[in-house]
Amino acid sequence: VEFIKIHNTPDGTFPNGIPNPLLPECRDDTRKAVIEHGADMGIAFDGDFDRCFLFDEKGQFIExxxxxxxxxxxxxxxxxxxxxxxxxxxxxxxxxxxxxxxxxxxxxxxxxxxxxxxxxxxxxxxxxxxxxxxxxxxxxxxxxxxxxxxxxx
Missing domain, CATH: 3.40.120.10 (Alpha-D-Glucose-1,6-Bisphosphate, subunit A, domain 3)
Incomplete structure (x- = not known):
C-alpha cells in the first residue's frame, strides 16, 4: 500500500482552504491527486478527522x-x-x-x-x-x- 499525502501538515490558518470536503470547492485537490497519481481511491478528512470522504479511481466524489x-x-x-x-x-x-x-x-x-x-x-x-x-x-x-x-x- 502506498499513500500519497497532500495538505497533511497541521496549520491552524488553513492555507489550503476550509477542511470540509462536503463543500464541492474543497474537493478539487484530492480529485486532481487521484488522477495525477493513478490512485485506486482518494480519502479526504475534515478538520478534526472524525469524518472521511471517499473518491473513486477517477477522482469522482462518492456521496x-x-x-x-x-x-x-x-x-x-x-x-x-x-x-x-x-x-x-x-x-x-x-x-x-x-x-x-x-x-x-x-x-x-x-x-x-x-x-x-x-x-x-x-x-x-x-x-x-x-x-x-x-x-x-x-x-x-x-x-x-x-x-x-x-x-x-
Missing amino acids: GYYIVGLLAEAFLEKHPGAKIIHDPRLTWNTEAVVAAAGGTPVMSKTGHAFIKERMRTEDAIYGGEMSAHHYFRDFAYCDSGMIPWLLVA
Missing part, C-alpha cells in the same frame, strides 16, 4: 448515501438481521440497501447524540449520516473517520 449503503452491506454480511441506524437524509438508498441485505433500517434524528442513543436503544451494529459521520457498536457507539476508509479499502 455519503453510497458509503453508508456500502458499509451497511458489509456489516450485514457478518451480522445478518442486524439493525442499521441512518439519518432522515438517507432514506431512499439506505432503506433499500439494508432491507435487500436482510437488515432492518432504523431512522434517527440527525446528530451524534441522537444517533448514538438510538444505536444503543436498538443495539444497532452500525449507524451513518449523510454528513459522513459513521458510528460503530464495536467502537463504543462512537464515530470515526478512520474506520470507514479502512473497511472500504
